[in-house]
Amino acid sequence: MISKRQAFIWLSPFIVLVLLFFLVPLLYMLITSFQSNGAFTLQQYQTVLTNSYILQGFKNSITLSVVSAIIALIVTLFAVYAIMNFSEPMRERILILTNLTSNFSGIPLAFAFIVLLGNSGLFTLLFDKWEIGVLSSFSLYSWAGLLLIYVYFQMPLALMLLYPIYDGIQQQWKEASALLGASTWQFWMKIGIPIILPGVVGTFSVLFANAMGAYASAYALTSSNYNLVAIRIGSLIKGDIFAQPELASAIAVLLAVTMVLAMLLSEWSIAKTRRKL
Template identity: 35%
Template sequence: MKYLKKNWRKLGFFLPFFLLIIFFLFVPFFQMFAKSFSTGEGHPGLDWYIEIFSKTSYLVAIKNSVWIAVCATLLGTVIDFFLALALTHSSKQKKRWYLSLLNLTSTFAGLPLTLAFITLLGTAGVFVLIGKNAGISWLANYNLYSLKGMFLIFVYFQIPMGTLLLLPAFQEIRKEWKEAALLMNCSAFRFWRKIGLPIMMPSIMGTVNMLFANALIAYTTPYLLVNNGVPLLPIKITDMFVGDVRQRPELGSALSIVMLLIMLLVLACTNLVKKFFQKGRD
């Protein structure tokens, strides 16, 4: 109370931010949470959750979203790690140019990104036609409008964000540590396995969380490409709220809670990995 009395003016500057969080995050979340348990009979129940885990269409959508999010996150993290590593050893001019490119590509999404991939890898895309003329079967038969075909787009999502998130982590690796390891005849692989990766693991796991969430909730580009042709969790959720035929906000709220639980499960797994590396480091 004494702290509040002394700093009430300073805290007043944060009041709009607190109100924004309350009215735009907490209030909608609790309304959605309560709606997911409403049955229309005046008492709460698990009817919507039972329907989600008993119908094949919802299970396939969850499976597809988790599969593509996990694979895109793992591959994206590996690519981002080596890109950030290469960027830390680049000159200032090259680093400035590449950072500008990353910032540009990170905002290139939605309809422009969809049209770009359709132009390149669509049914009559540039690369597909080149593959047909050159006799490259896998490129000639590339199906952008499938789950595996969209995988390349999801990986594209991950590269700008992941690289920008991992860049500060490489600054924690001091040159003195590398020099000391070199003097002790420690190979580069062993240095990164014993020293570099354990130190960077909190940042890497934080990046994994961000990339997984980014891939799991991706909606615009998959919707523009396949609409409901490929069942995905974000598209199913949106259809429950703005569907042309029938709107089911209660079921959509339950699907949203399931998506949130998936994110929390991944967060718990990454925290376990982080603690494991921290124990090994200690």
């Protein structure tokens, strides 16, 4: 057994890392959001809450995050249910592949979709050549294209989060319910869904936060042509016209508050669901 002092010494590099790369930037962002020309002010928050363009960015980001999280969650629920019917070695291979694809995001993901579905993409040119009108009304650089990319990088994360939840449903429960005369539908309605529901709600909140904070894929695909909160923050920091780091910090703080509220709502829903079980 090591002493508390030794444990603290071993943990000190991790503590320094957290302080330098998480707490210090967070505090700096919070302080900067209340400043203007070196003086304390609420002007930045007033600008955010009264600027229709910034509010539209919040609306677009929340809508895109909610829709992509719901679609990814529904698809993954059926996918995980199907995976549970495979053998253990096959499940491990699928999880390894899923873990690899979960890291495929950002600019490389946007470039891959441009190569496949862009204006001169592989599938776009093939469908035009074969006179198949599937992609005639689809534009990768629109809301539909962003939704497609968001759903793509949300699904591996959802699968990794939902797999342990499904795995927690023991085979003995299914066998016991079958012996008592319950059908598969009755098992899932009375036992299966109530057990996995808290985990599904928690997964949704993680997917929502993951989509709200996504920046690289959306920026690489649409640059500043589509109004999202993350893109607005990046534009204000790097200064497409002129830099406004204080306003960017205020938007970032409100974005963080939105994510925290989503997490708290998720925790409340999970606790309420568990009390009913």
